[in-house]
Amino acid sequence: MASTQDVLDRIDRNREQHLDELREYLRIPSISTDPEYEGEVMAAAEFLRGKMDDAGLDTELVASPTGGYPMVYGEWTGAPGKPTVLFYGHYDVQPVDPLDEWRNDPFEPTLEGDDLVARGATDDKGQSFTHVKAVAEVLAERGELPFNVKFLVEGEEESGGESIEAYVRQDGGDKLACDCVVVSDTSMYAPGQPAMLYGLKGLVYMEIRVQGPNRDLHSGTYGGAVRNPANALAHILAALRDPDTGRVQIPGFYDAVEPLEEWERDAFGALPFDEDGYRDDLDVPALHGEEGYSTRERTWARPTLDVNGIWGGYQGAGAKTVLPAKAGAKVSMRLVPNQDPQDVARRFTEYVHQVAPSGVRVEVETVHHAVPTRIPTEGEAMTAATDAMEAEWGNEPVMIREGGSIPIVATFADVLSVPVLMMGFGLPDDRLHSPNEKFNVQNYHGGIRTVARFLDRLAAS
Numbered sequence: 001m002a003s004t005q006d007v008l009d010r011i012d013r014n015r016e017q018h019l020d021e022l023r024e025y026l027r028i029p030s031i032s033t034d035p036e037y038e039g040e041v042m043a044a045a046e047f048l049r050g051k052m053d054d055a056g057l058d059t060e061l062v063a064s065p066t067g068g069y070p071m072v073y074g075e076w077t078g079a080p081g082k083p084t085v086l087f088y089g090h091y092d093v094q095p096v097d098p099l100d101e102w103r104n105d106p107f108e109p110t111l112e113g114d115d116l117v118a119r120g121a122t123d124d125k126g127q128s129f130t131h132v133k134a135v136a137e138v139l140a141e142r143g144e145l146p147f148n149v150k151f152l153v154e155g156e157e158e159s160g161g162e163s164i165e166a167y168v169r170q171d172g173g174d175k176l177a178c179d180c181v182v183v184s185d186t187s188m189y190a191p192g193q194p195a196m197l198y199g200l201k202g203l204v205y206m207e208i209r210v211q212g213p214n215r216d217l218h219s220g221t222y223g224g225a226v227r228n229p230a231n232a233l234a235h236i237l238a239a240l241r242d243p244d245t246g247r248v249q250i251p252g253f254y255d256a257v258e259p260l261e262e263w264e265r266d267a268f269g270a271l272p273f274d275e276d277g278y279r280d281d282l283d284v285p286a287l288h289g290e291e292g293y294s295t296r297e298r299t300w301a302r303p304t305l306d307v308n309g310i311w312g313g314y315q316g317a318g319a320k321t322v323l324p325a326k327a328g329a330k331v332s333m334r335l336v337p338n339q340d341p342q343d344v345a346r347r348f349t350e351y352v353h354q355v356a357p358s359g360v361r362v363e364v365e366t367v368h369h370a371v372p373t374r375i376p377t378e379g380e381a382m383t384a385a386t387d388a389m390e391a392e393w394g395n396e397p398v399m400i401r402e403g404g405s406i407p408i409v410a411t412f413a414d415v416l417s418v419p420v421l422m423m424g425f426g427l428p429d430d431r432l433h434s435p436n437e438k439f440n441v442q443n444y445h446g447g448i449r450t451v452a453r454f455l456d457r458l459a460a461s
Contacts, residue, residue: 002141004456010141011134011448018133018448019116019441021051023109025125026118032069032092032159041069041155044091044125048072048132048153055136057151064163065170069155071163073175075148076139082147085458086178086416087135088408089128089185090157093120094433101435114440121439123432127184127425127447128153134451146459150178154408160368161407168408173416180381181412182454184447186424189271189398191440194389194450196382197422199301199401200409202335202372204345208236208352209328209363210312217323227359229327230312236362237329239355240305246290246298248305248333250351253344258337258374260301264401268296271398281429300401304334330367334403341369370407373420380461381419388453389423392446425450 011018030044031037045061049072052059057074064070072091077084096106096119104110109118120126135149154164168176189195212229213222241248248254275295279287289298298304312327314320333344349364356362376382377399389397402422412420425447431437 004453007138007141007452007456008449011137011445011452014137015445018445021133022116022126022129022444023118025051025129026109026116026120027107029107030092030120030155031095032156033095041092045070045072045155048091049074051129051132051136052151055132056139057135057149062152062167064156065166066162068159068163071155071167072151072153074151076135076145077148077150078144079147083179083458084148084150084177085455086150086152086176086181086412087128087131088181088183088412089131089151089153090124090155091128091153092155092158093125094123094158096435098435103436106435106437111441112438114442115438116441116444117436117438119437121437122426122430123437124157124185126439126444130184130425130444130447130451131182133448134455137448138452138455146455149455150176152176157406157408164408165411168411168415171415176416178416178418180418180458181409181416181420182385182451183406183409183420183422184424184451185406186402186404186422187426187428187430188393188424188443189400189428191427192393193395194393194397195400195424196377196386196389196397197402197424198375198377198399199337200373200422201303201403201405202339202341202410203368203370203405203407204333204335204341204348205308205367205369206331206333206345206348207328207365207367208233208331209326209365210236210356211326211361211363212359213323213325216325219321219323222323226323227357228323229360230324232357232360232362233310233312233327233329236352236356237307237310237331240331240351244291246288248303250305250344250347252347253303256338256340256343257303260297264301265297267399268294268300271296271400299403301336303336303339304403306332306334308332334405335372337372337374339372341371345369370405371410373406373410373413374401375409375413375420375422379419381421381458384458384461385421385423385454387457388450391453392450423450423454 052074059074061070106119210229313324
């Protein structure tokens with residue numbers, strides 16, 4: 001049988017082909033949040049299914065149980081009695097706004113040095129495509145895999161992920177039964193320094209709507225006679241956090257928070273981190289957050305609350321002396337282990353109504369939520385992954401947590417009861433969700449090689 005090195009040599013020979021295929025994939029504007037792109041989202045699903053077919057997998061488009069976009073499923077089960085790995089990813093991407101901040105067409109992948117710049121380059125088309133290409137090259141070189149593989153790639157991660165959540169729970173681990181799940185939708189710690197992610201924050205996304213009079217009013221004629229909804233909204237939002245300590249003011253918000261363990265604080269503190277450079281890169285005069293915690297501790301392992309958008313009143317050029325009839329805001333809270341999203345949403349709603357001033361009507365809606373996740377840092381699958389990362393990148397992976405959310409990770413862990421490995425190949429400055437998103441082509445190539453190494457190491461264990 002061909003050795004690991006034979007497979008790696010094949011991957012190296014086909015490097016340009018892998019890059020060309022990724023470019024083709026990235027040209028499809030699969031924006032799942034915008035109904036106008038429905039055809040393009042479906043085209044991305046078909047493209048990915050075609051590449052899985054080419055690799056030698058048995059594939060299908062799995063219909064959404066909730067009426068949304070299908071999931072692309074593929075499998076190779078030619079090793080009966082051997083373990084099974086389930087690879088997860090998503091083929092949908094974020095909107096591109098603001099378009100004028102992109103240096104090039106966001107759906108025309110452009111090489112800038114060693115970076116491929118395009119929407120979806122790192123989140124998550126490029127990273128998850130490493131799984132497909134690694135499996136394809138192992139099969140092409142050997143005609144078989146050391147164990148079974150399954151793929152489940154969704155098209156709604158950037159718009160709530162309702163379909164895959166319902167599907168995984170409905171399946172209950174029948175079709176998706178496996179021994180571990182691999183997710184590549186995260187980042188390395190730094191260039192050349194791999195990382196294994198063992199914790200993700202949960203999420204509660206809320207919307208506040210404040211209604212005042214039945215129409216916009218002249219601010220001179222009616223000012224001082226009725227409560228201004230925009231002023232009322234500002235009062236509510238200001239009450240959510242202490243401006244000095246950064247603490248969330250919602251009663252009971254911290255009751256269930258799992259505190260950082262001493263080994264975590266020591267490990268985070270030992271990681272190289274240039275706080276001044278971090279601040280300068282963001283072009284802010286100072287960093288701010290919860291008192292008593294470092295920047296890494298706050299972003300990775302402490303709960304947060306942030307206003308994501310505010311609207312109300314006149315937004316055009318010049319002046320319009322209007323007292324708006326309504327105003328609103330979107331607010332997200334990132335949660336840590338032991339916090340229950342539904343409990344936090346309830347507390348948020350009660351508190352907003354408690355602090356809302358008189359003279360307006362206030363509605364609070366829970367838009368969506370995700371459960372926080374913490375993954376065990378030991379086990380055969382984790383060891384195989386860390387060994388593969390170290391062999392490829394020359395450095396032992398560091399164990400880190402992340403301030404973002406990947407809702408399906410907690411669902412996989414809950415329903416399938418197997419380890420979920422978050423083995424990312426992006427970089428912290430890849431600008432995911434922002435203009436000029438990028439993916440380093442060396443990391444893309446190294447990611448394919450890492451997944452191939454992982455397959456062999458897991459088989460050997």
